[in-house]
Amino acid sequence: MWTIGLGFVAVLVIYFTYWLNKWSNPRCNGVLPPGSMGLPLIGETLQLIVPSYSLDLHPFIKKRAxxxxxxxxxxxxxxxxxxxxxxEFNHYIVKQEGKLVELWYMDSFSSLFSMEGESRTTALGVIHKYVRSIILDHFGTEPLKEKLLPQIEVFVSKTLETWSTQSSVEVKHAASIMVFDFSTKSIMFSYDAEKSPMKLSEKLINVAGGFMSFPLNIPGFAYHKSLKDQKEALTMLRKIVKEKMNSPGKHEDMLDQAINNMNKEKFLSEDFLIRWVFGISFATFEAISTALSLALKLIADNPAVLQELTAERKAILKARKNRNSILTWEEYKSMTFTLQVINEVFRIANVSPGLLPKALKDVKFKGYTIPSGWTIMIANSVLQLNSNTYKDPLAFNPWRWKDLDPSVLSKNFMPFGGGIRQCAGAEYTKTFMAIFVHVLVTKYRWTRLKGGNIARSPLLGFTDGLHIRITKKSS
Structure with missing residues (x-):
């Protein structure tokens, strides 16, 4: 019996050693980049989601680099x-979209359709071209100039008026709801945030909360709640999509337009539309609300920045015939310093830890091979905090943008991605933030009540939120 028992233990040890060695040294038709695969199954997840309390690079990336x-x-x-x-590698990879790599969200969409006679790469290219085009139809420069600019100002003004009546506002949460409720009017008019029994914005905010939590699907864990809220949000979106499909109308909003295009575009199905609306609704509010929260903190902490923003507002108002008229496109484009502030916020914020393309084929670069199927994280945050490009990179200095070389910035400033994957909503994001700052600085003052301590995990946030009080300026 002892011999049998020892033999069994020996077999287990041999098997475990083999499995551990296989995990630590993945198969590769070449030389893998150096590094560690961490513990079996969970890898180095715990090290990645441990928060750091600085605007600097997350230690997970900095130490390993x-x-x-x-x-x-x-x-x-x-x-x-x-x-x-x-x-150099990052610049190379963003140019390989649709050739050597594809983004994760396209990977998830690709399982929803079949396009006969077309390769997977070609099919994904067709989807990306259509999705980008329809987003620009509703959130690009032309719709911003023609209708969205004044609508954003009116909506922001009403929101800030409401905030000023409250004793305390947690900026990230409140800004998420503001941006979501406005954006969904262009995405799907049939959703009314005020009348809906379930607040779709709250569900998506909760999904975001579990985005960088440990992926343990057990009650009581953030990831479990995130999945539950995601399921409820998708159920609600399915109902909205079904109702619109059963009563097709004109191109009133983005979802209407996509439904009316279903006969022309093979990949447009009910499931595709549900996931697409979910993804774009999530992306719309998350980046803007995070950047707005950081902007309020940084502007309040830097009186010289607030002073120049105020001076820029005064110059705009002084040049008007009617001081109370709505902001024009020309006035928006004249906000040079405001746009410098926004660029500086996005440079420091690094709202997303990076682009996440997936290798479609083995990728070879500088003697290394990245196997097909592996994910590649392009850590833009490193580029934007590089002291060789940006002097004193952790300092909030909007004035630095006066002298930065555009050719250098093209490879070292990528808050909205790069290559053919540059975010179609980039101009919308910057415009929304600029108008928010314009209305806030023109009409209100704000003071920090509590919170505002930075936490990266590696997504940017605050340890206990950012709570402020807003008061109207005397006219």
């Missing part, structure tokens, strides 16, 4: 990942 070099491998939630802080 110093140890292994600018391209290294790891594993997060069981998924093998190569993280790159190499500007």
């Amino acid at each position: 110093q140890r292994y070099g600018p391209i290294f491998r790891t594993s997060v939630a069981g998924r093998p990942i190569v993280i790159s802080v190499d500007p």
Whole structure:
């Protein structure tokens, strides 16, 4: 019996050693980038989601880049990942979209359709072209100039009026609701935030809350709640999509337009539209609300910035015939310093830890091979905090944008992605933020009550929110 028992233990040890070795040294038709795959199954997930309390790079990336070099491998939630802080490699990868790599969201959409006679890469290219085009139809420069600009100002004014009646406002949460409620009017008019029994914005905010939590689907964990709220949000969106499909109308909003295009575009199905609306609704509010929260903190902490923003507002109002008229496109484009502030906020904020393309084929670069199926994280945050490009990179200095070389910025400032994947909503995001800052600085004062301490995990946030009180300026 002892012999049998020892033999069984020996077999287990051999099997475990083999499995551990296989996990630590993944198969590759070449040389993998250096790094560690961490613990079996969970990889280095715990190290990634441990918060740091600085605007600097998250230690997970910074320490490994110093140890292994600018391209290294790891594993997060069981998924093998190569993280790159190499500007040359990052620039190369964004140009390979649809050739060597595809973005995760396209990967998830690709399972929803079949396009006979077309390769997967070609099909994904067709989807991306259509999605980008329809977003620009409703959130691009032309709709901003023609209708959205004044609508945003009116909506922001009403929102800030409401905030000024409250004793305290938690900026990130309140801004998320504001941006979501406005944006969904262009995405789907049939959703009325005030009349809906379930607040779709609250569900999506909760989904965002579990985005960088440990992926443990057990009651009581943030990830479990995130999945539950995601399911409820998708159920609500399914109902909205079905109602619109049963009563097609004119191109009133983005969802209407997509439904009316279903006969022309093979990939447009009910499931595709539900996931697409979910994704764009989420993306619309998350980046803007995070950047707005940081902007309020940084502006309040830097009186010289607030002073110049105020001077820019006064110049705009002074040049008007009617001081109370609505903001024009020309006035918006003249807000040079405001746009510098917004660029500086996005440079420091690094709202997203990076682009996440997936390798469609083995990717070879500088002697390394990234296997097909692996995820690549392009860590733009490293580029935007590089002291060789930005002097004193952790300092909030909007004036630096007067002298930065555009050719250098093209490879070192990518808050909205790069290549053919540059975010179609970039101009909308900047415009919304500029108008918010314009109305806030013109008509209100704000003071921080509590919170505002930075936490990166690696997404940017605050340890206990950012609570402020807003008061109207005397006219």
